[in-house]
Amino acid sequence: MPFILKILWLIPVLPLLAAGISALLPRGSRRLSATLAIGSMFISFLLACSAFMATFHASRSVLNFSWFDLADTSVRLGIVLDPLTVLMLVMVTFVGLLIFIYSLGYMEHDENFGRFFCFLSLFAAAMLGIVIANSLLLLFICWELVGLASYLLIGFWYHKPSAAAAAKKAFIVTRLGDIGLFLGMIWLYANTGTLLFYDNGNGCLEQSALAKLVAHTTIGGMAVSSVIGILIFCGAMGKSGQFPLHVWLPDAMEGPTPVSALIHAATMVAAGVFLVARVFPLMSDGGSLLHPAVPLQVITWIGAITAVFAASIAVAQNDIKRILAYSTVSQLGYMMMGLGVGGVAVGMFHLITHAFFKALLFLGAGSVIHGCHDEQDIRRMGALRKYMPVTFAAYAVGMMALCGVPLFFSGFWSKDAILHAARHWPVSIVPFVLGIVGAFLTAFYMTRQMHYVFFGQKASSQSAPPHESPPVMTIPLVILAACSVLLGFIGTPAWPWFESYLSGEPVKFQLANFSATAGLMLFSIIVVSVGLGSGYLIYRARVASQALDPLEKSFPALYHLLGQKFFIDELYAATIVRLNGSLAKLSDWLDRVIWSGVVSAIAWVVLALSVFSRAVDEQGVNQGFDQGCQTVRGSSRLLGLWQNGQVQRYLRVIGAALCLLVLLLLWGCS
């Protein structure tokens, strides 16, 4: 067992301790909280790097331990060290570290500065916990804690009703998915008897368990493994904002921008993609190259739909962060599609590159918002390239990486790998087509955004002039920009280091691989150019900052539909939210009227019975008794006459009786 595995647990635990300590600190200790958070994250980053070194030699090692007893066995948790874990560890700690540093500047004036770093550390701890978990149960625990951290951070400015509502929405919508994950987890537990992923051949992702799962069928003739896979994917859908559970992610932009960058762009939302990658053996269980397993097909379709759906909404948004949020949803769709059609390496590569360039874009957007005095509406910006040159340059790199501008930007390589795999998907060509449409839309909406924010004319409504952000914010931007370019070169078709690293094979340099993908690459370059070009042509003409969006002018109905996000929120409000409210009212009514009514009815029956028995008592028993009494009383009154205490009467009666007796005796004797 490598030494690093023994101390791997420190990576999540250090930020957790930092969070715990700063939660107990008084509110004023700003500097200490920030130091703890950044310091612990830095150590975790160093540990992650040394773990990275360790994975070059051994492919996978696990450390399992018992959490608590259960019957004569125990419930076990574990941590795993493999390339997948380490990639995520390095990415999360590195991007996290940069964003923590950036937050020093961005949150400087906030009164709850210390609390912010406490929550950020909690998030980092939970996210790193997901990554190193070798047990679906431990993963689920950290998964929920990530949800909590996200909830706390979205609602960080809790006095704003919109932020409070967005936080609640995020938690509830993801919880909806988590219920699926929970069911999938206990089902898996029931069928395999373990939740450890890898356990020397006894883990639930290992051959014997997978064979058992695929052999059983359940409702509708589906293999148990497929049903469990789809249930687990429900959790991933919630966290990674896949259609139709994407609704919370754009609203989550109510949180401070570093939160949007770290949680709702780079790391947490990717947790769903990571989850699918982690349980990939289960997802692909029972499938073959020509007939992918059912869960993978579901993942592909959902991902492809999400990619286009969210990209089209992004076209008609005006909030700088919301555009990026929908872009994130769309890119998460690509990642899912990548997992579905191409496997772990393809999806994960896009996850990693996206984490860097999307964090860059969000931090750039934060810099813009900061420089424009908390303005988020792109219509009220313009010509910012003159005022914020560093931010502009970095943002432009991020934008080009996202759009997939060829050769020099990481997004190009990772997106191309997905499209290439989708092109050869045996089930259907449609996901590929959707992917191409999405690529076009991405290039288009990013061009639109760039034009609004950095080009055109300075908006007249701006009061104070915009200013460049301080170095503590721009330096992380520059570093991220550098990564957004360089990362592309670890996953080119000619030198697929990334894929080889994940599969544990030595990497080969083969220039010939380019020729196999050259045609598709050319095609996607054309698509991206068309997107960029049409964006440029349409928005070039827009000069006056008050003018309507050119798209809105040409297609008002479509623009409205996109601007209102296909009315999905309204659809939810009219169906699920209303159903929930009605059921609540119904339950309350049942309690107040029916159950209480039954009890009241019983009470009434009892009361009626008592009234009746009283009547019987009064009329029957009592009256009879009364009559009896009357009789007795009458007779006693009569008798009472005999003893009314008048001595004269007694004497008179005695005298009379005596006379009578004498008379009788006389008569008798004669």
Next chain:
Amino acid sequence: MGVLMNSLPLLSILTLLPLVGAALLSFIPPEKIKFVRRFALATALLTLGLTGWLWCHYDPADWRMQFAERAVWVPSLGIEFHLGVDALGLLMVLLAAIIIPFAMLASWKITENPKLYFGLLLLLETGLFGTFTAINFFHWFIFWELSLIPAFFLIKLWGGPNRTRAAMQFFIYTLVGSVTMLLAFLAILSATGICDFVQLADLARDGELQSILFAKLGGGLFKTREILGTVLFLGVFLGFAVKVPLLPFHTWLPDAYAEAPTGTSMVLTGVMSKMGVYGFLRILLRIFPDQTRAALTPLLWLAVATIVFSAFAAFAQKDLKRMVAYASINHLGYCLLGIFAVAQVTGTSVNGPLEKTAVLNGVMLQMFNHGLTAAALFYFVGILEQRSGRRSIDDFGGLRKTAPILCGLMGITLFASLGLPGLNGFIGEFLIFKGVFPLATAAAAVSTIGLMVTAIFILTLIQRVFHGPLPGGTSSANSGAVDLTRTERFTVIPIITLMFVLGIYPQIVIALTNPTAVQMVQKLAQ
């Protein structure tokens, strides 16, 4: 020391300790309020200390009733004085011993006849201890009823505006259940001459109980064994179903919890609701296994209905106390779901016993955890009410600004109640679902709606009370919302700490409950 302690009738001492305290309390002059409170609290803490000693000296490896005491009482009727605890009983005793001082601290400020109030709480504690340690029906029933009386007066004398109705409803509901239970047990006693739970359970397991009962009591209305068994089962069932409560016998609960003074609500939900669950587990399931099995489907779905409807009903409440009361019904619904699922026949399935053990461990944990969480929630709602004089969900807002510590700690409690992993609520629910899912898949799946709706109403509560702007725009409207005082913090922090400890390292409880759970499953084996 150890030998001496072991030779003492510890459970009797434990049960009598609060009673003696209550008796001594009556000699204190009523105007010495401070002394009254301190004396009562000292008694409760001493009791807690003794319970802690028992906890440490309980031997998990030994599955039998421990600290047992046995004495012949009324030999002609088969009545023995028989005390003992297994992990279930001990856990409940510990819960009662924790919640009673907690409730006393929550009632510290009571001005109206505090002597009687604290005396009744101690008397209630005696009733609870007696219930959780008795093994013979006779004195078990005495304590069961004894706990009802102080609770009634606590609601009736110190309750809210509708206290008379609530107290009456509470009393009569529970009493009806008790009467049917008493009748059923009298029938059993007259037929078998046994009223020892363990002996009855052994008889029932062998299937002899039904035959004996039918031989003695059959005929007339009770034409078959099944009818007779079912009637007796229903009598006992009603007693427990009201107490927990199970839908549709629950309508007394929101009124009683909402009208009771804070400290009493805490004991009602924290411990007294567990009496019903305890009864299901210790008595109904053991003495009537066949009948439970026969009625399994309706019972399971009643539990599911309890879970789902009470969650939705909680969402519909405006009054925070009523909301927490419904949440309480919801959480105990999971316990009942688990208990009924354990009665499921698993036949030759290899995993059956394992799943049942998981469920029973989960149920015991859930009972304990719910006791802590629900009592703490009532404590916090009580503080809110005391500060502002109001307790509707619409009366607050932005409380995090004025009372951050209160919101932080109450938030932790709310998330524990929601079942967030890392806090105590999760483990119980996880184990229950883990076991129930293979035993009764559909019921478990539908019950997850309850998990969902719980999240919705708890987050709505947080959103309305903690978040958003201050109501009325001015701070004067919320001036009552002062943050927790030092005393209040010290009162609640041990409970919160316990929530974390149990959430992170449940082994400290499971180490005790697991052997008991294994034992229960073996005895139920079918």
